[in-house]
Amino acid sequence: MTIRRASHLGWCFGVRDAVGDARAAASQGPITILGDLVHNPAVVESLRKEGVLTRHDPADIATRRVLITAHGASRARLRQLQDMGLEVQETTCPxxxxxxxxxxxxxxxxxxxxxxxxxxxxxxxxxxxxxxxxxxxxxxxxxxxxxxxxxxxxxxxxxxxxxxxxxxxxxxxxxxxxxxxxxRDTVCQPTKDRQAAAEQMARDSTVVVVVGGRHSHNTRRLVETCRAWCARVHHVEHALELEAGWFRVGDRVGLTAGTSTPDEEIEGVEGRLRAMAMGMEVGDVQGVGVTGLGDRG
Ligand code: SF4
Missing domain, CATH: 3.40.1010.20 (4-hydroxy-3-methylbut-2-enyl diphosphate reductase, catalytic domain)
Structure with missing residues (x-):
């Protein structure tokens, strides 16, 4: 079983910058993000531990400062928040x-x-x-x-x-x-790059693993794109969701990830896939669920 990453995958610069801004803002005192900064539970949880609260309704904001996510807000919404006396900080992607x-x-x-x-x-x-x-x-x-x-x-x-x-x-x-x-074509270049790379990778794979939050829109779109070219596509949020029964000896496994998926999660999934592949190499099928190993001694 071989494992190959798509040539473009994972965090885009807009999400990376927004998470960095949120961390920097949290170090200055309590702050609330209006909506999910990224559709990734692990990232949201790690930000929460750093003091970044998430609220979906402006009426529920209890901090003096509020952060707008990478995907922005309307002028009307920004005015509303300012009229509420809040200090608004935007992390909106350019x-x-x-x-x-x-x-x-x-x-x-x-x-x-x-x-x-x-x-x-x-x-x-x-x-x-x-x-x-x-x-x-x-x-x-x-x-x-x-x-x-x-x-x-x-x-x-x-x-x-x-x-x-x-x-x-x-x-x-x-x-x-x-x-x-x-x-006017306003699809962003990182999305185009990830979509094109996912398609190219899925065409040449027997199985595809897509890493990203279940509520992440762009991750779900990557899953759809890969399914158009590969019959066996699995969407996981983290490495522990990988099931040994999904893979067979000789599989070409393609790996991609949404723009809200942090590097650690991609590395975690890739590491577990490599461990599974290694298990197949040495004939250690325990917990791997490999098929087709009958004549491997
Ligand atoms: S617009 Fe594109 S580059 Fe910007 S945050 Fe969204 S996905 Fe990332």
């Missing part, structure tokens, strides 16, 4: 700011705003709260429910797979051939 700016510019130019993304995701809420009446689409059915407008201005949530986004933009154009449809 690529999320870029997506907000692209949508703002389209609206200023007279386009009806359309966001390709998950309605409940903090980044999409952040963009849509500043543009009430915008359309939010994620499926073909969503596009089919959009009302006709003369001009549509489309942006994407930064962590959507570009192929999905382009497909929905094409569908919008096909549905309203008489309308002007302008698309």
């Amino acid at each position: 690529l999320v700011h870029k997506a907000h700016a692209a949508l703002d510019a389209l609206v200023r130019q007279g386009f009806h705003p359309v966001i390709v993304g998950q309605r409940t995701h903090v980044e999409v809420r952040g963009m849509s709260e500043d543009h009430p009446g915008c359309d939010i689409v994620l499926t073909a059915e969503d596009v089919d429910g959009v009302e006709q407008r003369p001009r549509f201005g489309v942006v994407s949530q930064t962590t959507q797979p570009l192929g999905l986004v382009l497909g929905l933009v094409d569908r919008l154009r096909a549905r309203f051939p008489g309308s002007e449809v302008v698309f």
Whole structure:
């Protein structure tokens, strides 16, 4: 059994910087993050131990300082927090700011705003709260429910797979051939890199392991991408979830991880996979669940 990492995987610079900012802020005194800084339970727990509280409703914030996550907030939300007398610190990724700016510019130019993304995701809420009446689409059915407008201005949530986004933009154009449809590609480069690397790796693997939080949107997207190319794909949050029965002698195991997955978790999973592979090499099938070893002496 061989193990190979995708060429791009794990924490992106935006999440890395946000976690660093949160740690630095916590060292100055108690602080609350509005929403999950990253969709990774181990990271959230380690930040909690360092004094970073997580709250989902501004009314529940009991500290003087509040932190905005890497995926940003609307101007309306920032104003609300400031009006509550809170000191607001943003860890918003520059690529999320870029997506907000692209949508703002389209609206200023007279386009009806359309966001390709998950309605409940903090980044999409952040963009849509500043543009009430915008359309939010994620499926073909969503596009089919959009009302006709003369001009549509489309942006994407930064962590959507570009192929999905382009497909929905094409569908919008096909549905309203008489309308002007302008698309600004706001999918972030780390997401593109991880998606492309995951696809390339999954095409050449017999099994794929994707490491990341179950609530992590971009990790789940990586799982979907890998499933398009590989029949045996497993999503784990940490090494202890790996099951020996998933692997066989001769497997080419591909490893990838979402943008919110810290290096230690990737290394933990890779280390356990290597231990399993080593067990197969020496014929130590105990606890490994290897098949096909009958003639190995
Ligand atoms: S996934 Fe992309 S947009 Fe989000 S924090 Fe990372 S680099 Fe920034």
